[in-house]
Amino acid sequence: MTEATYKRPESLAKREFSYCPGCHHGIIHRLVAETIDELSIREKTLMVAPVGCSVFAYEFFDVDGTVAPHGRAPAVATGMKRSLPDRVVFTYQGDGDLAAIGTAEIVHAANRGEKITTIFVNNAIYGMTGGQMAPTTLLGMKTTTSPYGRKSETEGFPLHVSELLKETAGIVYLERVAVSSPQEVRKAKAAIKKAFTVQLKGLGFAMVEVLSTCPTNWGLSPVESIKWLNENMKKEYPLGVFVDKVGDLK
Amino acid sequence: MVKGNEAMAEAAVRAGCRLYFGYPITPQSEFTEYMARRMPQIEGVFLQSESEVAAVNMVYGAACTGNRVMTSTSSPGFSLMQEGVSYIAGAMLPTVFVNVVRGGPGLGDIQPAQSDYFQATKGGAHGDYHLIVLAPGSIQESVDLMEDAFRMADEYRMPVLILADGMLGQMMEPVEFPEFVKLEGINDHSAWALRGATGREANKVTSFDIDPVNLEKMNMFIQEIYKRVKAREVRYEAIGLEDAEYMLVGYGTMGRILGSVVKLARSKGIKVGLFRPITLWPFPYAELKKAAEGVKTILTVEMSMGQMVEDVRLAVEGSVPVQFYGRTGGMVPTPDEVLAELLKHV
Numbered sequence: 001m002t003e004a005t006y007k008r009p010e011s012l013a014k015r016e017f018s019y020c021p022g023c024h025h026g027i028i029h030r031l032v033a034e035t036i037d038e039l040s041i042r043e044k045t046l047m048v049a050p051v052g053c054s055v056f057a058y059e060f061f062d063v064d065g066t067v068a069p070h071g072r073a074p075a076v077a078t079g080m081k082r083s084l085p086d087r088v089v090f091t092y093q094g095d096g097d098l099a100a101i102g103t104a105e106i107v108h109a110a111n112r113g114e115k116i117t118t119i120f121v122n123n124a125i126y127g128m129t130g131g132q133m134a135p136t137t138l139l140g141m142k143t144t145t146s147p148y149g150r151k152s153e154t155e156g157f158p159l160h161v162s163e164l165l166k167e168t169a170g171i172v173y174l175e176r177v178a179v180s181s182p183q184e185v186r187k188a189k190a191a192i193k194k195a196f197t198v199q200l201k202g203l204g205f206a207m208v209e210v211l212s213t214c215p216t217n218w219g220l221s222p223v224e225s226i227k228w229l230n231e232n233m234k235k236e237y238p239l240g241v242f243v244d245k246v247g248d249l250k
Numbered sequence: 251m252v253k254g255n256e257a258m259a260e261a262a263v264r265a266g267c268r269l270y271f272g273y274p275i276t277p278q279s280e281f282t283e284y285m286a287r288r289m290p291q292i293e294g295v296f297l298q299s300e301s302e303v304a305a306v307n308m309v310y311g312a313a314c315t316g317n318r319v320m321t322s323t324s325s326p327g328f329s330l331m332q333e334g335v336s337y338i339a340g341a342m343l344p345t346v347f348v349n350v351v352r353g354g355p356g357l358g359d360i361q362p363a364q365s366d367y368f369q370a371t372k373g374g375a376h377g378d379y380h381l382i383v384l385a386p387g388s389i390q391e392s393v394d395l396m397e398d399a400f401r402m403a404d405e406y407r408m409p410v411l412i413l414a415d416g417m418l419g420q421m422m423e424p425v426e427f428p429e430f431v432k433l434e435g436i437n438d439h440s441a442w443a444l445r446g447a448t449g450r451e452a453n454k455v456t457s458f459d460i461d462p463v464n465l466e467k468m469n470m471f472i473q474e475i476y477k478r479v480k481a482r483e484v485r486y487e488a489i490g491l492e493d494a495e496y497m498l499v500g501y502g503t504m505g506r507i508l509g510s511v512v513k514l515a516r517s518k519g520i521k522v523g524l525f526r527p528i529t530l531w532p533f534p535y536a537e538l539k540k541a542a543e544g545v546k547t548i549l550t551v552e553m554s555m556g557q558m559v560e561d562v563r564l565a566v567e568g569s570v571p572v573q574f575y576g577r578t579g580g581m582v583p584t585p586d587e588v589l590a591e592l593l594k595h596v
Contacts, residue, residue: 013452042447043446043447043448043449044446044448045446046314046315046444046445046446048311055458058454058456059454061452062447062452063446063447063452064444064445064446064447064452064453064454065444065452065453065454065455066310066311066314066341066444066454066455066456067456067457067458068307068310068311068337069307069310069333069334069337072303072304072307072310072334075299075303075304075305075307075308075310075311076307076308076310076311076314077311078297078304078308078311079269079271079307079308079309079310079311079312079313079314079315079319080311080312080314080315080444081311082269082295082297082308082311082312083269083295083311083312083315083317083319084315084317084445084446087445087446104300104301104303104304105300105303105304105307107300108299108300108304
């Protein structure tokens with residue numbers, strides 16, 4: 001007898017992703033969908049997609065969903081959650097969306113302890129618009145709007161969102177993870193599952209920052225991109241738990 | 251005696267509004283404060299947002315669930331909300347806005363004005379869209395229109411704007427409130443609302459479609475709704491137009507002042523009538539043209555340097571001369587001042 005040990009999660013819609021080869025959005029989508037399946041919350045989950053590469057995320061998850069204006073997903077999710085407090089509401093946002101134009105919305109949603117979950121995908125660049133500099137772009141990194149490399153004198157420094165948010169009192173669980181090895185994928189899954197469980201228990205705001213590659217706009221192969229992420233992004237953005245006020249939820 | 255801002259807020263509660271998101275701004279802050287007190291009493295939701303940008307997006311999120319939701323603001327705040335208004339129009343979300351207009355442009359001042367007419371009626375944000383725009387001329391009328399505002403938002407799945415001004419927001423008048431609306435059966439949005447895909451396909455609410463063929467279809471669907479609104483919802487008030495040789499046109503607070511001008515002019519033997527549009531979108535073009543038949547001159551008066559007057563001219567299509575008088579920056583014309591202006595054209 002053979003048994004299926006790996007299949008498409010119920011919460012992922014049966015359609016092709018629009019992501020480039022080697023991009024980590026696909027893995028992260030899968031981890032979120034597996035979490036929704038395992039917690040049996042597909043029928044009561046509302047998702048808010050951002051503007052950026054993951055703008056189609058509302059179509060990729062087989063749950064009720066919408067697309068927020070650029071950066072406003074935490075405010076949209078707030079409106080949903082306040083209207084229907086017994087539903088599960090999550091935002092899925094990139095670093096251009098969350099760390100630049102949407103800075104105010106994420107800080108205040110976190111500070112209010114809004115009972116929503118945010119999945120924050122940080123690839124240090126604007127993907128959808130063609131590889132422009134993001135607030136998270138590393139110093140020296142070349143993008144189409146920092147063609148000579150990002151300089152702190154003129155473009156400022158990489159913004160550390162998790163380090164910034166950990167000071168807000170309403171956030172109860174915050175972890176930065178990566179998905180560039182099987183071990184990291186397992187840790188990322190555990191973090192995402194915990195961030196949703198926090199919401200189910202009504203404990204406050206939870207966010208997981210996931211470091212991701214962008215082979216297309218970094219100008220590297222998928223394998224080189226993982227190497228670059230491991231050698232450069234993790235130095236700038238160290239993995240780890242920044243806030244855990246909830247402990248073991250099992 | 252109730253202050254206009256508070257009267258409108260209570261009317262919204264009675265019209266079934268159960269969620270309010272807002273940000274303080276003069277001259278509408280009493281609206282926000284009233285909702286802060288009132289919503290907990292009816293197990294509703296009040297939340298003070300970090301900005302008008304956030305407020306309109308909270309409204310978007312709550313509207314996605316199909317529950318009655320609103321916000322109120324004043325001119326600079328409504329400018330900040332424009333992005334969200336466009337998304338709400340595109341995503342076809344039933345929502346109600348109140349703009350208690352103050353003097354502009356920029357920071358302007360906090361006195362009553364009508365200088366946001368273009369923004370309200372011609373599309374203040376990007377894209378092919380409209381709001382239904384209601385312009386009450388008194389506090390009682392603003393209360394009476396509130397139930398209609400929520401009804402239209404639900405029925406047409408579109409944003410409705412009550413365009414008030416600092417005078418309507420700040421003054422106090424006796425008001426009769428309607429009974430509480432019973433919502434059962436009149437705002438059933440279960441076919442499209444986001445409430446969790448229990449035993450059905452997942453619902454998607456969006457203003458987005460990457461394929462121009464589909465986006466055009468989506469936009470044309472909305473245009474069909476606009477046609478229905480134009481056919482059914484046009485409102486105006488006509489006073490003394492049966493034998494009028496001169497016609498005044500004004501809306502909101504200015505329309506009310508023009509009512510006094512009609513009496514003043516008639517006491518001097520001048521046959522003057524008033525046409526007061528109540529829906530600014532859809533604008534009563536045909537009704538105004540008909541009312542202007544046989545009139546020698548139209549004088550449009552606004553608390554702006556001339557915005558609605560463009561629609562008045564479009565309505566009469568050159569059949570009657572259209573004059574304009576306006577004050578700006580928060581100045582409110584008096585009846586005597588308007589009468590003196592009218593006499594120049596008699």
